[in-house]
Amino acid sequence: MSKSFVVRMVVWWLLIIYLALDFFVFKGPVKGEIDNMRSDSDELVAAMRAQGMVARVYGKPIYLGQVDRRLDERLWRMDQKRADLPAKQLEMWRKVVLEELIDEELMRIKVRFNQGEYPVAEEKIDQQLAYFKARFASDEEYQQALVAQGIENDEEMRYRIAAQLQQDIYLAEKISDAVAIDDELAIAWFEQNKSELAQPESRRVRHIFIAKLNKDSAVVKQRLEQVLGNIESGQIDFADAAAAVSEDAANKSRGGELGWMHEGRLPEDFAQAVFQLETGQPRLIESSLGWHIAEVVAVNPARQASYDELADEIKSNLADMRRTEAIRQYRANLRAMHPGKVVLFSFDGL
Structure with a gap:
């Protein structure tokens, strides 16, 4: 063996012995540096926490x-x-x-x-x-x-x-x-929940409105009583009266049309009065907001919707519910x- 080979072997073994002592006996600087490089070291965690780390997943912050x-x-x-x-x-x-x-x-x-x-x-x-x-x-x-x-x-x-x-x-x-939903499952759900799927009575309503805010309520009422009298006598058409008098800017240009409404979609005090009116008989109504001349133009009575009408909606809703639970699980x-x-x-x- 050459002299250089022997020197290299000695150096090599001295290095191994030093590393062994550093790691397992003295816990010296080499081990300290390696520990600091580990993703779970206290020093690294503290540094990453200082930068705003709130979690780690497989070491990724x-x-x-x-x-x-x-x-x-x-x-x-x-x-x-x-x-x-x-x-x-x-x-x-x-x-x-x-x-x-x-x-x-x-x-x-x-x-x-x-x-x-x-x-x-x-x-x-x-x-x-x-x-x-x-x-x-x-x-x-x-x-x-x-x-x-x-x-x-x-x-x-x-x-x-x-x-x-x-x-x-x-x-x-x-x-x-x-999340697969077939007709058998959808029909079973429809039958179990049929009573809750009934279509409530809806009414097509139009109105002429004047707000009471910062006004004398009696004066507002008197004005609309005159307008109602003119409508009932045929002196003015309801739509023309709405365009001329109503303060409801959203629909006055459409003859006061509110469209088809379920009772739950209207303010409670207004809805209670409107859903007692006869079709084609405009009446003066007071609500918390003001005075209205309201008329029911048409009525769709409450009815039970069929499965065929609701099938697509039922399947979509059931799939959404199942998807949420499946993802969570x-x-x-x-x-x-x-x-x-x-x-x-x-x-x-x-």
């Missing part, structure tokens, strides 16, 4: 910015804003959204292993990305949103969009049997398949 962005989208559909929510309600909503994001990340991992089975057209990704960008006033605001969600660039955003679309296809396939099963891989942190201090 989910940030508060992602949660709030999804929450803002949901509240926007409800005509609400995050800033208007009380603290307890905001925390509740954040937890709900965080659970959704965790389930989606688990689904993303699941789909990734079968990616080739669920192709997504580039055009579809382009469309979704354009829709997302359109929410922002400028490219700078869009880039800030990406940073807040832990997304590095457009390429990663496209990947996430593609993953979400693949998840939708994957999930639809997995729950397709559970599938996600619960998916979470149970990955114990210990989901780590949650509190929102405190963020």
